[in-house]
Amino acid sequence: MMQRIWALALLTFKEGMRDRALYGIFLFSLMVMALGFVVVGFFMRELSKVASDFNLSALTFGGLLLTLFVNNQLLAKDIDKRTIYIVLSRPYGRGEYIVSKYLGLMLLTSAAIFMLAVCASAGVGLSYLRYPAYFESFSFKIFLLAIFGEFLMLAVLNAVVVFFASFSSSAFLTLLFSTAVYIVGETIETVVRFLKTQAQSTEVPMAAAVEALLNVCRYIIPNLSVFDLKVQAAHGMAVSLSYVLFITFYGMASVLVLLFLASQIFKGRELG
Amino acid sequence: MIHIAAQKTYRNKDLFRKQAPFTADIDLEFAKASTTGIIGANGAGKSSTLKLILGFIRKDQGSITLNGLTPENPLSRKSIGYLPENPYFYDHLTPVELLSFGAKASGMDKAGLSDRIQALLREVGMDHAAGKKLRECSKGMVQRVGLAFALIHDPEVVILDEPMSGLDPLGRKMVVDLLLRLKQKQKTIIFCSHILTDVERICDTVVMMHRGSIRKVLKRDDLEKLGKTLRVLLDTQTPLSENRWPCTGLASGLKAIDCQHHEVEEVLTLCRKEGIRVVGMDPHAGGLEKEFLAMAGEKP
Numbered sequence: 001m002m003q004r005i006w007a008l009a010l011l012t013f014k015e016g017m018r019d020r021a022l023y024g025i026f027l028f029s030l031m032v033m034a035l036g037f038v039v040v041g042f043f044m045r046e047l048s049k050v051a052s053d054f055n056l057s058a059l060t061f062g063g064l065l066l067t068l069f070v071n072n073q074l075l076a077k078d079i080d081k082r083t084i085y086i087v088l089s090r091p092y093g094r095g096e097y098i099v100s101k102y103l104g105l106m107l108l109t110s111a112a113i114f115m116l117a118v119c120a121s122a123g124v125g126l127s128y129l130r131y132p133a134y135f136e137s138f139s140f141k142i143f144l145l146a147i148f149g150e151f152l153m154l155a156v157l158n159a160v161v162v163f164f165a166s167f168s169s170s171a172f173l174t175l176l177f178s179t180a181v182y183i184v185g186e187t188i189e190t191v192v193r194f195l196k197t198q199a200q201s202t203e204v205p206m207a208a209a210v211e212a213l214l215n216v217c218r219y220i221i222p223n224l225s226v227f228d229l230k231v232q233a234a235h236g237m238a239v240s241l242s243y244v245l246f247i248t249f250y251g252m253a254s255v256l257v258l259l260f261l262a263s264q265i266f267k268g269r270e271l272g
Numbered sequence: 273m274i275h276i277a278a279q280k281t282y283r284n285k286d287l288f289r290k291q292a293p294f295t296a297d298i299d300l301e302f303a304k305a306s307t308t309g310i311i312g313a314n315g316a317g318k319s320s321t322l323k324l325i326l327g328f329i330r331k332d333q334g335s336i337t338l339n340g341l342t343p344e345n346p347l348s349r350k351s352i353g354y355l356p357e358n359p360y361f362y363d364h365l366t367p368v369e370l371l372s373f374g375a376k377a378s379g380m381d382k383a384g385l386s387d388r389i390q391a392l393l394r395e396v397g398m399d400h401a402a403g404k405k406l407r408e409c410s411k412g413m414v415q416r417v418g419l420a421f422a423l424i425h426d427p428e429v430v431i432l433d434e435p436m437s438g439l440d441p442l443g444r445k446m447v448v449d450l451l452l453r454l455k456q457k458q459k460t461i462i463f464c465s466h467i468l469t470d471v472e473r474i475c476d477t478v479v480m481m482h483r484g485s486i487r488k489v490l491k492r493d494d495l496e497k498l499g500k501t502l503r504v505l506l507d508t509q510t511p512l513s514e515n516r517w518p519c520t521g522l523a524s525g526l527k528a529i530d531c532q533h534h535e536v537e538e539v540l541t542l543c544r545k546e547g548i549r550v551v552g553m554d555p556h557a558g559g560l561e562k563e564f565l566a567m568a569g570e571k572p
Contacts, residue, residue, distance in 0.1 A: 007376035011362065011369075018364035081360040086421060089326055089354035089431075090377040091346040272282070272320065272329040 004092060005100045012074060012104025013111075021070050022112065029062035029116055033123040040127045047134035049234040051127040055120035056146055056230050062116050063109065063154045064182070068175055071105045072161050076171030084271060095263035102162050102259055109154050117147045137236035145244065146233035152251035153227035157182060159258035160222070166262040167269060185224035188217055222254040273460055274302040274429065278324055278334035296320045296484040302429075305458040307451070309471035311560075312481035313568050318464040319357055319433055321481070325462075326354060326431070338429075350378070353427035357434045357464075359418035363407035367398055367417045370406065371424045378425035392420045397446055411438040419450065430454055432463040436470065448474065472498070472560045480567050487567050490560075498563060503554040504529045504539055514542055526551060530562060 016022065036054030043050050078084040078101075087097060124143060128135045160181050164174040192214050199206040226247050232239050277299040296317040302308055310318045323329045324336060327343030341348035361370055371389045393399045396416040406414060415438045422430060435451075436444045444467070451474050454461055465471050471478055472495055480488040490498070506527045511519040517539060519527040531539050536553075543550050 003379060004377050007373055011365070011373045014369065015362045015364050082356060083360055083362060085326075085328060085354070085356040086359065086361060086374075086418075087377070088328060089349060089352060089356075089422075090374065091348075091350045091379075092377065093346040096346070268330070270329050272323055 001096065004090070005096060005103065008087060008092070008097070008100035009103035009107060012101055013107040016070060016074055016104070016108040017111065019070055019074075021073070022066065022108075025062050025065045025070070026112070026115065028065070029058050030119055032058035032061065033119050036123055037126055040131070045134070047127060047131050048124075048136075048138035048236070051124045052138065052143055052146075052234045053230060055123045056143075056150065056233060058123075059113070059116045059120045059147065060150050060153075063113055063150060064157070066109060066112050067105075067154055067157050067161060068178055068182075071108065071158060072165065072171050072174050072178065074105065074108075075101060075162065075165040076174060079165075079169075079271070080171075082271075088271070094267045094269075098162060098166065098259060098263045098266055102159060102255075105158050105162070106155060109158060110151070113147070113151050113154065117144075120147065139233075139236045139238075142229070142236060142239060143233045145239050146229035148244075149227040149229040149247060152247055153224050156185075156222050156224065156227075156251050156254045156258075159255040159262075163258045163262040163265075166266040181221055182224065184217060184221050186228070187225070188214070188221060189223055189225045192218065222258075223250075226250060273304040274300075274325060274338050274462075276300050276321065276325055276334075276336045278331035278336050280320060280324060280329060280332050296324075298324070298486060300479060300486065300489075302460060302462055304460055306477060307455050307461040307475045308463075308477045308479060309475035310462070310464045310479045310481060311466070311468060311471055311564060312464075315483075316481040317484040318481055320484075322354075322431055322433055322462070322464065326352070351425075351428040353422035353425065353430045355415075355418045355422040355432045355435055358411075358437065359414060359421075361406045361414065361417065361421075363405065365406055366403050367393060367406065367409075367420070368402050370417060371420055374421045374424040378427075380425055388424065389420075392424060393417075395450065396420045397443070412440055412443050415439055416443065416446075419447065423454075427459070429460045429462070432461070434464055434466070436465060436467050444470070468560045468564060478560065480564060482568055488563070490563070495560065498559040501530050501559050501562070502533055502536055504531065504536070504543075504550060505552040505554065506543065507549040507551050510548075512539075512542055512548070513546060 033055055036051060036058065039054060040047050040051050078087070084097075088094075092100070121140075121143070124138075124140075128138070157178065161174060161178045164177045165171075168174045168177065195206055195210070195214070229239060231237070279295060279297050281295045298317065298321050300321070310321060312318050320329065324331055325338065325343060326349060336343055338348040338352070343349075365373075368389055371392065372385065375385050375388070390399065390402070393402050396419050398413060398416045398420065401409060401413060406417065409417065415435070419432075419435060422432065432451075435447050439447060448470055451461060451463070455474065461474075475495070476492050478490040478495060479486055480490070505522075506519070506529065508519075508527055511527070512529065517529040517531050517535075519529055522528055529539060540550060
C-alpha cells in the first residue's frame with residue numbers, strides 16, 4: 001500500500017512541479033521580495049519589522065496562490081478530464097487516493113515553501129547586511145518559526161482544498177469555499193474578541209443567534225490565525241516550545257479530520 | 273470470472289431541463305480467457321457497464337463480482353488493465369514516467385521494469401516518443417500510450433473502451449494484432465467498439481446493447497453463421513420473384529440481397545432467369561452489421 005501511495009504522491013508532485021503556473025507564482029513572490037528590499041530603505045525606523053513582514057507576507061501570498069490555484073487545479077483536473085480513471089483502475093481505494101493526492105500536494109507545497117523561505121531569508125539577510133543597526137531585536141530563529149507556522153497553515157489549507165474537491169464538481173467552487181474558509185479561519189478569533197469586547201463595553205449583550213453562529217464557525221472552521229507568527233517575528237518576541245508543539249498538533253489533527261471526512265465523502269462519489 | 277447483474281439509474285441533475293431517468297440493466301458473465309466485444313449505439317450503456325465493473329460508478333441494485341471480490345474492494349482491480357474511452361493522462365509526464373507509475377501502482381518490482389516499458393512502447397509503436405511529454409503527443413499517440421499503460425503489469429483481465437478510437441489504419445491493425453496476441457496468451461478481454469468487422473473477427477462473444485439493456489448475446493457459432501452471409505448487389509428496380517431473399521434498397525440506387533454462401537448459386541441462377549444484372553458481391557456486408565442495425569432499429 002505504501003508503494004502505491006508513494007507512487008501517486010510522486011506523480012502528483014512531478015505534475016505540479018512542471019506546471020508553468022508554479023513558475024509564475026515564484027517569479028511574482030521573488031519580485032515582491034526584491035521590492036521589499038527596496039521598500040525597507042524608505043523607512044526611518046523598525047526596518048527589521050518591515051523586512052520581516054514584507055518577506056513573510058510574500059511567502060504566505062505565494063503559498064496561498066499555490067494552494068488555491070495550482071493544487072486546486074491539480075485535483076480538479078483529475079475529475080474533469082477523467083484522469084482519475086487510470087489511477088482508480090489500479091488497486092487504489094478511494095481513501096488511498098485522497099491521502100496520496102494530499103501527500104503529493106504537500107510535497108509540492110514543501111518544495112515551494114523551501115525555495116520561497118530561502119528567498120525570504122536572503123531578502124531579510126540583505127536588509128540586515130545593509131542596515132545592521134536596525135536589526136538588534138530581530139531573531140532569525142523566530143523568523144524561521146514564523147515560516148514553519150505559515151507552512152502548517154498551508155498544510156491545513158491544502159487539506160481544506162482536498163476536502164472540498166472530494167465533492168465539488170468544479171475547481172471554481174473549491175476555490176470559492178476554500179478562500180471563504182481561509183478568510184473566516186484567519187479572522188474568526190479577532191471577530192469574536194471584538195464583538196465580545198464591544199458587548200461588554202456597551203453593556204448590550206450579544207444576540208444569542210450571533211453568538212451561536214460564531215461558536216459554530218469557531219468549532220467547524222480551523223482557526224488559522226494560531227499559525228500566524230508574523231508579529232512575533234517582526235518584533236523578535238520569543239515563542240514558547242509548548243506553543244510550537246500546540247500549533248503542530250492542532251494542524252496535524254485538523255489535517256487528519258479533514259482527510260478522513262474527504263475520504264468518506266469521496267467513497268460514495270460517482271465518477272461517471 | 274467477472275459477473276455483473278446490476279441496475280443503475282441515472283437521474284437528471286439539471287434544474288431547468290427535465291429529462292426522464294436512464295436505467296441500465298445489465299446481466300453478464302465474462303468467462304476466464306474469453307474475448308467479449310460489447311457493441312451498441314452511442315448511449316447504449318457500454319461504457320457504463322465497464323465503469324460498474326471497475327467501481328467508478330455504484331450499482332443501485334444487484335451484484336458485481338470480479339474473481340469473487342466486489343468492485344468496492346480495491347484488490348478486485350489488481351489484475352485488471354483498463355483503457356478508458358478518449359484517455360487523458362497527466363500532461364507533463366512522459367510515456368516512460370506514466371508506465372513506471374502504472375507498474376509501481378500495481379505493485380510490480382523495479383527489476384526489469386525499464387526493459388518491460390521499452391518493449392511495451394515498441395509493441396504499441398511509441399518507442400520513438402518515449403521521452404516526449406504527453407501534452408505534445410497526438411490523440412492517436414496518447415491512445416497507444418494508454419494501451420501500453422493498460423498492459424504494463426501483464427494483467428489477467430484487459431478492459432478496453434473504444435481502443436481503436438483516434439487511431440490511423442496502421443494503429444488499428446496494431447490494436448487488432450495486439451488483441452489477438454493477448455487472446456493467444458489466454459487473457460480475458462472485454463472491449464467496446466464501433467468497428468464491427470474487428471469485433472466479429474476477434475471476439476468469442478458479442479454483446480449487443482441498446483438503451484441500457486442487453487438485447488442479444490452472440491457466441492462464436494452464431495458469429496460464424498453470420499459470417500457466411502454474402503451480399504449480392506443487383507441493378508434492378510423490381511425485387512426477385514422468390515421472396516426467400518428480400519431486396520434491400522441501397523443509397524447507390526442498387527438493390528441488395530443477403531444470402532448464405534450455399535445459396536449463392538441458386539440466387540445467381542434466379543437472377544439470370546429473371547434478367548436481373550448482378551453487379552457485385554460483398555462478403556463482409558450483412559453479418560454482424562446487419563444484425564446490429566436490426567437490433568438498433570427496433571422499437572423499445
